[in-house]
Amino acid sequence: MEQNGSSPVISLRGVKKLYQMGDVEVRALRGVDVDIYPGEMIAIMGPSGSGKSTLMNIIGCLDVPSEGVYELDGKDVSRLKDDQLAAIRNHKIGFVFQSFNLLPRTTAVANVELPLIYGGVSGRQRRQRAEDSLRLVGLGERLDHKPNELSGGQQQRVAIARALVNTPSMILADEPTGNLDSKTSVEIMELFQRLNQERGITIVFVTHNPETADYCHRVVRVRDGMVESDIAQRATAGIYATVGDPPPALPPAPQEVQP
Template structure:
Protein backbone atom coordinates (compact mmCIF):
# COMPACT_ATOMS: atom_id res chain seq x y z
CA UNK A 1 0.00 0.00 0.00
CA UNK A 2 1.54 3.32 -1.05
CA UNK A 3 2.10 6.10 1.48
CA UNK A 4 -0.29 9.02 1.46
CA UNK A 5 0.98 12.19 -0.26
CA UNK A 6 2.74 14.82 1.81
CA UNK A 7 0.45 17.50 0.34
CA UNK A 8 -3.05 17.09 -1.05
CA UNK A 9 -5.25 19.80 -2.55
CA UNK A 10 -8.81 18.77 -3.38
CA UNK A 11 -11.36 21.03 -5.04
CA UNK A 12 -9.54 24.19 -3.94
CA UNK A 13 -11.22 27.46 -4.88
CA UNK A 14 -10.34 31.02 -3.93
CA UNK A 15 -12.57 34.04 -4.46
CA UNK A 16 -11.59 37.62 -3.66
CA UNK A 17 -14.24 40.28 -3.13
CA UNK A 18 -18.01 39.94 -3.19
CA UNK A 19 -20.92 40.49 -5.51
CA UNK A 20 -20.13 42.15 -8.82
CA UNK A 21 -16.55 42.77 -7.63
CA UNK A 22 -15.88 39.08 -6.91
CA UNK A 23 -12.91 37.50 -8.68
CA UNK A 24 -12.37 33.75 -8.64
CA UNK A 25 -8.62 33.20 -8.64
CA UNK A 26 -8.81 29.39 -8.30
CA UNK A 27 -11.57 27.26 -9.78
CA UNK A 28 -11.25 23.80 -8.30
CA UNK A 29 -7.60 22.71 -8.00
CA UNK A 30 -6.73 19.05 -7.39
CA UNK A 31 -3.05 18.37 -6.75
CA UNK A 32 -1.05 15.76 -4.85
CA UNK A 33 2.65 16.14 -3.98
CA UNK A 34 4.75 13.34 -2.53
CA UNK A 35 7.50 13.81 0.01
CA UNK A 36 10.80 14.54 -1.74
CA UNK A 37 9.24 15.81 -4.95
CA UNK A 38 10.46 18.94 -6.79
CA UNK A 39 7.59 20.82 -8.40
CA UNK A 40 7.80 23.88 -10.66
CA UNK A 41 4.61 25.97 -10.86
CA UNK A 42 4.22 28.01 -14.05
CA UNK A 43 1.60 30.18 -15.69
CA UNK A 44 0.93 33.74 -16.84
CA UNK A 45 0.12 36.58 -14.45
CA UNK A 46 -3.34 36.10 -12.98
CA UNK A 47 -3.35 32.35 -13.65
CA UNK A 48 -3.61 31.40 -9.96
CA UNK A 49 -0.10 30.12 -9.33
CA UNK A 50 0.76 32.72 -6.66
CA UNK A 51 -2.59 32.20 -4.93
CA UNK A 52 -1.89 28.47 -4.86
CA UNK A 53 1.57 29.08 -3.38
CA UNK A 54 0.10 31.32 -0.68
CA UNK A 55 -2.36 28.57 0.26
CA UNK A 56 0.37 25.91 0.21
CA UNK A 57 2.52 28.16 2.42
CA UNK A 58 -0.30 28.59 4.96
CA UNK A 59 -0.27 32.34 4.22
CA UNK A 60 -3.87 32.27 2.94
CA UNK A 61 -6.87 29.96 3.18
CA UNK A 62 -9.08 28.62 0.38
CA UNK A 63 -12.68 29.71 -0.06
CA UNK A 64 -13.64 26.05 -0.41
CA UNK A 65 -11.97 22.69 -0.79
CA UNK A 66 -9.52 20.67 1.27
CA UNK A 67 -5.79 21.22 1.91
CA UNK A 68 -3.98 18.46 3.78
CA UNK A 69 -0.33 18.80 4.83
CA UNK A 70 1.10 15.78 6.63
CA UNK A 71 -2.49 14.62 7.27
CA UNK A 72 -3.33 17.94 8.94
CA UNK A 73 -6.50 19.59 7.60
CA UNK A 74 -4.93 23.02 7.13
CA UNK A 75 -8.04 25.04 6.23
CA UNK A 76 -9.58 24.13 9.59
CA UNK A 77 -6.69 25.58 11.61
CA UNK A 78 -6.77 28.92 13.42
CA UNK A 79 -4.34 31.62 12.29
CA UNK A 80 -1.98 30.89 15.20
CA UNK A 81 -2.00 27.18 14.40
CA UNK A 82 -1.15 27.87 10.77
CA UNK A 83 1.74 30.05 11.96
CA UNK A 84 3.08 27.14 14.01
CA UNK A 85 2.78 24.83 11.02
CA UNK A 86 4.72 27.33 8.88
CA UNK A 87 7.38 27.70 11.56
CA UNK A 88 8.00 23.98 11.94
CA UNK A 89 7.35 22.48 8.49
CA UNK A 90 7.94 25.16 5.85
CA UNK A 91 10.83 27.27 4.61
CA UNK A 92 10.50 30.25 2.25
CA UNK A 93 12.81 31.75 -0.40
CA UNK A 94 11.81 34.91 -2.26
CA UNK A 95 12.98 36.72 -5.38
CA UNK A 96 14.03 39.79 -3.36
CA UNK A 97 16.09 37.86 -0.74
CA UNK A 98 14.31 39.73 2.14
CA UNK A 99 17.42 39.94 4.32
CA UNK A 100 17.73 42.44 7.17
CA UNK A 101 20.28 44.95 5.83
CA UNK A 102 22.15 45.85 9.03
CA UNK A 103 22.56 42.35 10.39
CA UNK A 104 25.18 39.75 9.53
CA UNK A 105 24.60 36.64 7.46
CA UNK A 106 24.71 34.57 10.66
CA UNK A 107 22.11 36.77 12.37
CA UNK A 108 19.84 36.66 9.33
CA UNK A 109 19.95 32.87 9.27
CA UNK A 110 19.25 32.69 13.01
CA UNK A 111 15.96 34.60 12.77
CA UNK A 112 13.61 31.60 12.39
CA UNK A 113 15.27 29.96 15.40
CA UNK A 114 14.77 33.10 17.48
CA UNK A 115 11.05 32.94 16.68
CA UNK A 116 11.08 29.32 17.87
CA UNK A 117 12.69 30.35 21.16
CA UNK A 118 15.87 28.31 20.76
CA UNK A 119 18.86 29.22 22.97
CA UNK A 120 21.71 31.29 21.54
CA UNK A 121 24.30 28.51 21.53
CA UNK A 122 22.18 26.11 19.48
CA UNK A 123 21.07 28.95 17.18
CA UNK A 124 24.67 29.88 16.39
CA UNK A 125 25.62 26.26 15.73
CA UNK A 126 22.64 25.58 13.47
CA UNK A 127 23.07 28.85 11.52
CA UNK A 128 26.77 28.19 10.92
CA UNK A 129 25.95 24.69 9.69
CA UNK A 130 23.25 26.01 7.34
CA UNK A 131 25.62 28.63 5.89
CA UNK A 132 28.23 25.92 5.35
CA UNK A 133 25.60 23.81 3.54
CA UNK A 134 25.01 26.59 1.02
CA UNK A 135 28.72 27.24 0.47
CA UNK A 136 29.15 30.30 2.71
CA UNK A 137 31.44 29.03 5.43
CA UNK A 138 33.64 31.98 6.46
CA UNK A 139 31.05 34.60 5.43
CA UNK A 140 29.10 34.57 8.70
CA UNK A 141 30.03 38.13 9.76
CA UNK A 142 29.29 39.82 6.42
CA UNK A 143 26.22 42.03 6.00
CA UNK A 144 24.04 41.86 2.84
CA UNK A 145 25.74 45.00 1.44
CA UNK A 146 29.04 43.09 1.48
CA UNK A 147 27.62 40.14 -0.47
CA UNK A 148 26.83 39.58 -4.14
CA UNK A 149 23.27 38.85 -5.25
CA UNK A 150 24.02 35.15 -5.46
CA UNK A 151 25.54 35.14 -1.98
CA UNK A 152 22.53 37.00 -0.59
CA UNK A 153 20.22 34.36 -2.06
CA UNK A 154 22.40 31.65 -0.52
CA UNK A 155 21.96 33.35 2.87
CA UNK A 156 18.20 33.42 2.25
CA UNK A 157 18.25 29.69 1.41
CA UNK A 158 20.29 28.97 4.55
CA UNK A 159 17.69 30.88 6.58
CA UNK A 160 14.95 28.80 4.94
CA UNK A 161 16.59 25.44 5.73
CA UNK A 162 18.02 26.19 9.19
CA UNK A 163 14.82 24.86 10.78
CA UNK A 164 15.10 21.65 8.72
CA UNK A 165 11.75 22.11 6.99
CA UNK A 166 10.04 19.34 5.09
CA UNK A 167 8.93 21.74 2.35
CA UNK A 168 10.82 24.62 0.71
CA UNK A 169 8.64 27.17 -1.10
CA UNK A 170 10.64 29.24 -3.59
CA UNK A 171 8.99 32.20 -5.33
CA UNK A 172 11.02 33.17 -8.43
CA UNK A 173 14.29 32.35 -6.58
CA UNK A 174 16.48 33.39 -9.53
CA UNK A 175 14.44 36.39 -10.68
CA UNK A 176 17.06 38.94 -9.58
CA UNK A 177 20.13 36.98 -10.69
CA UNK A 178 22.19 36.69 -13.84
CA UNK A 179 22.30 33.48 -15.86
CA UNK A 180 25.46 31.99 -14.32
CA UNK A 181 24.40 32.77 -10.75
CA UNK A 182 20.89 31.45 -11.46
CA UNK A 183 22.44 28.15 -12.52
CA UNK A 184 24.46 27.97 -9.31
CA UNK A 185 21.41 28.67 -7.15
CA UNK A 186 19.32 26.08 -8.95
CA UNK A 187 22.07 23.47 -8.60
CA UNK A 188 22.07 24.24 -4.86
CA UNK A 189 18.29 23.81 -4.65
CA UNK A 190 18.50 20.52 -6.58
CA UNK A 191 21.18 19.35 -4.13
CA UNK A 192 18.97 20.19 -1.12
CA UNK A 193 16.14 18.25 -2.74
CA UNK A 194 18.18 15.20 -3.66
CA UNK A 195 20.59 14.96 -0.72
CA UNK A 196 18.39 16.20 2.15
CA UNK A 197 15.05 15.05 0.78
CA UNK A 198 13.45 18.48 1.10
CA UNK A 199 10.28 18.79 -0.96
CA UNK A 200 10.61 21.85 -3.22
CA UNK A 201 7.71 23.91 -4.60
CA UNK A 202 8.93 26.65 -6.93
CA UNK A 203 7.12 29.37 -8.88
CA UNK A 204 8.94 30.49 -12.02
CA UNK A 205 8.21 32.17 -15.36
CA UNK A 206 11.35 30.76 -16.96
CA UNK A 207 11.30 27.38 -18.77
CA UNK A 208 15.05 26.90 -18.32
CA UNK A 209 14.64 27.25 -14.54
CA UNK A 210 11.57 24.98 -14.50
CA UNK A 211 13.69 22.36 -16.28
CA UNK A 212 15.57 21.74 -13.01
CA UNK A 213 12.34 20.43 -11.42
CA UNK A 214 11.17 16.84 -11.58
CA UNK A 215 7.63 17.91 -12.31
CA UNK A 216 6.06 20.99 -13.93
CA UNK A 217 2.46 22.12 -13.49
CA UNK A 218 0.90 24.91 -15.56
CA UNK A 219 -1.91 27.16 -14.34
CA UNK A 220 -4.22 29.03 -16.71
CA UNK A 221 -7.19 31.19 -15.65
CA UNK A 222 -7.52 29.58 -12.23
CA UNK A 223 -7.33 26.01 -13.52
CA UNK A 224 -4.50 23.48 -13.37
CA UNK A 225 -4.06 22.98 -17.11
CA UNK A 226 -1.25 20.40 -17.19
CA UNK A 227 0.94 18.31 -14.89
CA UNK A 228 4.08 16.82 -16.43
CA UNK A 229 6.76 14.75 -14.74
CA UNK A 230 10.13 15.76 -16.21
CA UNK A 231 12.37 13.01 -14.86
CA UNK A 232 12.34 10.18 -12.40
CA UNK A 233 13.76 10.49 -8.88
CA UNK A 234 17.45 9.66 -8.93
Protein backbone atom coordinates (compact mmCIF):
# COMPACT_ATOMS: atom_id res chain seq x y z
CA MET A 1 0.00 0.00 0.00
CA GLU A 2 1.43 3.32 -1.02
CA GLN A 3 0.52 6.68 0.39
CA ASN A 4 1.85 9.97 -0.93
CA GLY A 5 4.54 8.01 -2.67
CA SER A 6 5.94 6.72 0.63
CA SER A 7 5.86 3.23 2.04
CA PRO A 8 4.73 2.62 5.62
CA VAL A 9 7.17 2.81 8.54
CA ILE A 10 5.21 0.15 10.31
CA SER A 11 3.26 -2.55 8.62
CA LEU A 12 1.49 -5.21 10.68
CA ARG A 13 -0.19 -8.07 8.84
CA GLY A 14 -2.26 -10.66 10.66
CA VAL A 15 -0.25 -10.23 13.85
CA LYS A 16 -1.21 -12.65 16.61
CA LYS A 17 0.28 -13.11 20.04
CA LEU A 18 -0.39 -16.09 22.28
CA TYR A 19 0.79 -16.53 25.86
CA GLN A 20 0.78 -19.68 27.87
CA MET A 21 -0.35 -18.83 31.41
CA GLY A 22 -0.16 -22.16 33.18
CA ASP A 23 -2.69 -24.36 31.44
CA VAL A 24 -4.54 -21.44 29.94
CA GLU A 25 -3.63 -20.06 26.54
CA VAL A 26 -4.12 -16.31 26.45
CA ARG A 27 -4.71 -14.79 23.02
CA ALA A 28 -3.46 -11.24 23.57
CA LEU A 29 -3.61 -10.31 19.90
CA ARG A 30 -5.94 -12.09 17.53
CA GLY A 31 -4.93 -10.77 14.14
CA VAL A 32 -3.99 -7.12 13.84
CA ASP A 33 -3.44 -5.25 10.56
CA VAL A 34 -2.13 -1.70 10.86
CA ASP A 35 0.00 0.52 8.61
CA ILE A 36 1.64 3.63 9.94
CA TYR A 37 3.20 6.11 7.51
CA PRO A 38 6.12 8.50 7.94
CA GLY A 39 5.14 11.76 9.61
CA GLU A 40 2.04 10.38 11.26
CA MET A 41 1.07 11.22 14.81
CA ILE A 42 -1.11 8.40 15.97
CA ALA A 43 -2.69 7.26 19.24
CA ILE A 44 -3.27 3.59 19.95
CA MET A 45 -5.99 3.41 22.56
CA GLY A 46 -7.74 0.72 24.44
CA PRO A 47 -8.77 -0.34 27.93
CA SER A 48 -6.48 -2.49 30.02
CA GLY A 49 -6.53 -6.10 28.88
CA SER A 50 -7.28 -5.03 25.32
CA GLY A 51 -3.89 -6.17 24.00
CA LYS A 52 -2.73 -2.58 23.66
CA SER A 53 0.48 -3.19 25.67
CA THR A 54 1.24 -6.36 23.75
CA LEU A 55 0.81 -4.43 20.51
CA MET A 56 3.13 -1.72 21.78
CA ASN A 57 5.78 -4.29 22.76
CA ILE A 58 5.65 -5.78 19.30
CA ILE A 59 5.74 -2.40 17.54
CA GLY A 60 8.63 -1.44 19.84
CA CYS A 61 10.52 -4.63 18.93
CA LEU A 62 10.58 -5.64 22.57
CA ASP A 63 8.68 -8.77 21.61
CA VAL A 64 7.89 -10.72 18.45
CA PRO A 65 4.51 -11.90 17.19
CA SER A 66 3.51 -15.56 17.47
CA GLU A 67 2.02 -15.35 14.02
CA GLY A 68 1.88 -12.77 11.26
CA VAL A 69 4.40 -10.36 9.85
CA TYR A 70 5.74 -7.08 11.19
CA GLU A 71 7.74 -4.98 8.76
CA LEU A 72 9.60 -1.99 10.15
CA ASP A 73 10.97 0.33 7.46
CA GLY A 74 10.32 -2.43 4.96
CA LYS A 75 12.36 -4.99 6.91
CA ASP A 76 10.67 -8.05 8.37
CA VAL A 77 11.49 -8.02 12.07
CA SER A 78 8.92 -10.55 13.22
CA ARG A 79 11.33 -13.48 13.59
CA LEU A 80 14.45 -11.78 14.92
CA LYS A 81 16.49 -12.93 17.92
CA ASP A 82 16.95 -10.87 21.10
CA ASP A 83 20.23 -9.25 20.14
CA GLN A 84 19.02 -8.45 16.63
CA LEU A 85 15.93 -6.82 18.12
CA ALA A 86 18.20 -4.82 20.44
CA ALA A 87 20.05 -3.46 17.42
CA ILE A 88 16.75 -2.56 15.70
CA ARG A 89 15.51 -0.77 18.83
CA ASN A 90 18.77 1.07 19.03
CA HIS A 91 18.64 2.40 15.47
CA LYS A 92 14.97 2.71 14.63
CA ILE A 93 12.92 3.25 17.77
CA GLY A 94 12.93 5.97 20.40
CA PHE A 95 11.09 5.10 23.60
CA VAL A 96 9.34 7.55 25.90
CA PHE A 97 7.92 6.05 29.08
CA GLN A 98 5.31 7.14 31.58
CA SER A 99 7.86 7.07 34.42
CA PHE A 100 10.66 8.72 32.36
CA ASN A 101 13.14 5.91 33.21
CA LEU A 102 16.16 8.18 33.44
CA LEU A 103 19.30 6.89 35.11
CA PRO A 104 19.54 8.48 38.55
CA ARG A 105 22.69 10.40 39.56
CA THR A 106 23.47 10.77 35.87
CA THR A 107 23.46 14.09 34.03
CA ALA A 108 20.87 14.89 31.39
CA VAL A 109 23.46 14.79 28.64
CA ALA A 110 24.80 11.41 29.80
CA ASN A 111 21.27 10.04 29.90
CA VAL A 112 20.69 11.20 26.34
CA GLU A 113 23.99 9.67 25.24
CA LEU A 114 22.90 6.21 26.37
CA PRO A 115 21.48 4.92 23.06
CA LEU A 116 24.55 6.27 21.24
CA ILE A 117 26.83 4.27 23.54
CA TYR A 118 25.12 1.06 22.47
CA GLY A 119 25.12 2.30 18.89
CA GLY A 120 28.90 2.54 19.02
CA VAL A 121 29.12 6.30 18.46
CA SER A 122 32.46 7.76 19.57
CA GLY A 123 32.67 9.96 22.64
CA ARG A 124 33.06 13.44 21.17
CA GLN A 125 30.36 12.97 18.55
CA ARG A 126 28.13 11.42 21.16
CA ARG A 127 28.29 14.44 23.41
CA GLN A 128 27.64 16.78 20.48
CA ARG A 129 24.57 14.90 19.32
CA ALA A 130 23.22 14.58 22.85
CA GLU A 131 23.58 18.34 23.36
CA ASP A 132 21.86 19.07 20.04
CA SER A 133 19.03 16.76 20.99
CA LEU A 134 18.60 18.43 24.38
CA ARG A 135 18.52 21.89 22.74
CA LEU A 136 15.83 20.63 20.42
CA VAL A 137 13.56 19.88 23.39
CA GLY A 138 14.43 23.20 25.05
CA LEU A 139 16.87 21.96 27.66
CA GLY A 140 20.04 23.57 26.26
CA GLU A 141 20.58 25.28 29.61
CA ARG A 142 20.24 22.15 31.70
CA LEU A 143 22.78 19.82 30.08
CA ASP A 144 24.58 18.83 33.24
CA HIS A 145 21.63 18.69 35.59
CA LYS A 146 20.78 15.37 37.16
CA PRO A 147 17.22 14.00 37.14
CA ASN A 148 16.62 14.94 40.78
CA GLU A 149 17.47 18.55 39.90
CA LEU A 150 14.83 18.67 37.16
CA SER A 151 11.03 18.97 37.25
CA GLY A 152 8.84 16.17 35.96
CA GLY A 153 8.27 17.98 32.67
CA GLN A 154 11.98 18.57 32.25
CA GLN A 155 12.72 14.94 33.02
CA GLN A 156 10.27 13.88 30.32
CA ARG A 157 11.95 16.31 27.92
CA VAL A 158 15.28 14.60 28.68
CA ALA A 159 13.60 11.29 27.91
CA ILE A 160 12.28 12.70 24.62
CA ALA A 161 15.75 13.98 23.76
CA ARG A 162 17.06 10.49 24.46
CA ALA A 163 14.41 9.03 22.15
CA LEU A 164 15.38 11.49 19.40
CA VAL A 165 19.13 11.26 19.63
CA ASN A 166 19.52 8.23 17.34
CA THR A 167 17.27 9.81 14.66
CA PRO A 168 14.89 6.84 14.88
CA SER A 169 12.20 5.90 12.36
CA MET A 170 9.60 6.56 15.01
CA ILE A 171 9.05 7.52 18.60
CA LEU A 172 6.99 5.14 20.68
CA ALA A 173 5.50 6.93 23.69
CA ASP A 174 3.80 4.91 26.40
CA GLU A 175 1.45 7.15 28.43
CA PRO A 176 4.01 9.99 28.25
CA THR A 177 1.86 12.39 30.31
CA GLY A 178 0.70 9.85 32.87
CA ASN A 179 3.00 11.17 35.58
CA LEU A 180 2.61 14.88 34.77
CA ASP A 181 0.18 17.55 35.88
CA SER A 182 -2.22 18.88 33.26
CA LYS A 183 -0.31 22.07 32.48
CA THR A 184 2.94 20.19 31.97
CA SER A 185 1.08 17.54 29.98
CA VAL A 186 0.01 20.20 27.51
CA GLU A 187 3.60 21.42 27.16
CA ILE A 188 4.89 17.93 26.52
CA MET A 189 2.14 17.09 24.01
CA GLU A 190 2.80 20.35 22.18
CA LEU A 191 6.48 19.49 22.08
CA PHE A 192 5.58 16.20 20.44
CA GLN A 193 3.39 18.08 17.95
CA ARG A 194 6.19 20.50 17.10
CA LEU A 195 8.63 17.66 16.56
CA ASN A 196 6.03 16.01 14.34
CA GLN A 197 5.24 19.18 12.42
CA GLU A 198 8.69 20.72 12.08
CA ARG A 199 10.77 17.59 11.77
CA GLY A 200 8.25 15.16 10.34
CA ILE A 201 8.99 12.64 13.10
CA THR A 202 6.59 9.69 13.26
CA ILE A 203 5.12 9.41 16.74
CA VAL A 204 3.03 6.56 18.12
CA PHE A 205 1.29 7.07 21.44
CA VAL A 206 -0.02 4.18 23.46
CA THR A 207 -2.56 5.50 25.92
CA HIS A 208 -5.93 5.13 27.51
CA ASN A 209 -6.17 8.87 27.99
CA PRO A 210 -8.59 10.47 25.49
CA GLU A 211 -6.87 13.86 25.90
CA THR A 212 -3.71 12.43 24.41
CA ALA A 213 -5.70 11.27 21.42
CA ASP A 214 -6.98 14.83 20.85
CA TYR A 215 -3.45 15.85 19.83
CA CYS A 216 -3.27 13.21 17.11
CA HIS A 217 -4.43 12.90 13.52
CA ARG A 218 -5.37 9.32 13.82
CA VAL A 219 -6.69 7.06 16.55
CA VAL A 220 -6.52 3.28 16.51
CA ARG A 221 -8.75 1.63 19.11
CA VAL A 222 -7.90 -1.87 20.24
CA ARG A 223 -10.30 -4.20 22.03
CA ASP A 224 -10.05 -7.91 22.78
CA GLY A 225 -6.89 -8.26 20.75
CA MET A 226 -8.34 -6.78 17.59
CA VAL A 227 -8.47 -3.35 15.97
CA GLU A 228 -11.90 -2.02 16.84
CA SER A 229 -11.64 1.20 14.88
CA ASP A 230 -9.01 3.15 12.95
CA ILE A 231 -10.07 6.76 12.52
CA ALA A 232 -8.44 9.76 10.88
CA GLN A 233 -9.40 12.94 12.67
CA ARG A 234 -8.65 16.61 12.97
CA ALA A 235 -6.44 17.20 16.01
CA THR A 236 -8.40 19.35 18.44
CA ALA A 237 -5.72 20.12 20.96
CA GLY A 238 -2.33 21.80 21.03
CA ILE A 239 -0.79 23.65 18.13
CA TYR A 240 -2.61 21.64 15.49
CA ALA A 241 -5.93 22.97 16.83
CA THR A 242 -5.01 26.53 15.86
CA VAL A 243 -2.92 25.75 12.81
CA GLY A 244 -5.94 24.09 11.36
CA ASP A 245 -5.05 21.63 8.69
CA PRO A 246 -3.16 18.52 9.59
CA PRO A 247 0.31 18.16 8.05
CA PRO A 248 0.64 16.98 4.48
CA ALA A 249 1.50 13.45 5.45
CA LEU A 250 -2.05 12.84 6.61
CA PRO A 251 -2.67 9.14 6.37
CA PRO A 252 -5.51 7.53 4.57
CA ALA A 253 -8.71 7.11 6.45
CA PRO A 254 -8.78 3.38 6.20
CA GLN A 255 -11.91 1.79 7.51
CA GLU A 256 -14.95 3.16 9.27
CA VAL A 257 -14.22 6.86 9.02
CA GLN A 258 -16.28 8.86 11.41
CA PRO A 259 -16.70 12.60 11.07
